Amino acid sequence: AQSVSQHNHHVILSEAASLELGCNYSYGGTVNLFWYVQYPGQHLQLLLKYFSGDPLVKGIKGFEAEFIKSKFSFNLRKPSVQWSDTAEYFCAASGAIYRATASKLTFGTGTRLQVTL
């Protein structure tokens, strides 16, 4: 069965600290990977995505993630967090797109990041 695991449920960091949020997936076949962010009171927004090619993916707001196939991981990183990064972060995966149909997302349970001043 397809699954996504996020090990950190709640992370508290001081501003300027470095961030790494873990994500592991279990998927048969080719996988597409995503990180979504949900700021307080707002809807889910895409931070970054990996489809193929360079395993180091850069997204918006200084976030990046590295796809390590051998570890089934897609960890999210940011060298220096800001107070405005306080949000919930979701890792998600989908199967590769085939001609007949798009592919549903399987989400992890989310990590709540709290950045203190």
Next chain:
Amino acid sequence: GAGVSQSPRYKVAKRGQDVALRCDPISGHVSLFWYQQALGQGPEFLTYFQNEAQLDKSGLPSDRFFAERPEGSVSTLKIQRTQQEDSAVYLCASSLFSGGKGATIHNEQFFGPGTRLTVL
């Protein structure tokens, strides 16, 4: 607007009542998804449409849940005889999908703000 919209944003229902949740996808987006997000959890897939065709409804939790997209744009998720366990945020997402030989395939899903359903 340019994004996915959902209405109502909040819905309170008495147990046993029927509810209908609406999703307006981004114009031109072929694919439409419904997800259910329980408190403290990540979204879970309910059903998927490509244009007006419902291609996957494997995530619908029971036959009380029904979704439609009759003209390939607006979609409605209907829950009959609501139960307390149906309380959740219901998210709609749309994506631009172009099938066919040689076509570019997009799978970035754009989410709406969700409808928070509370069943008393």
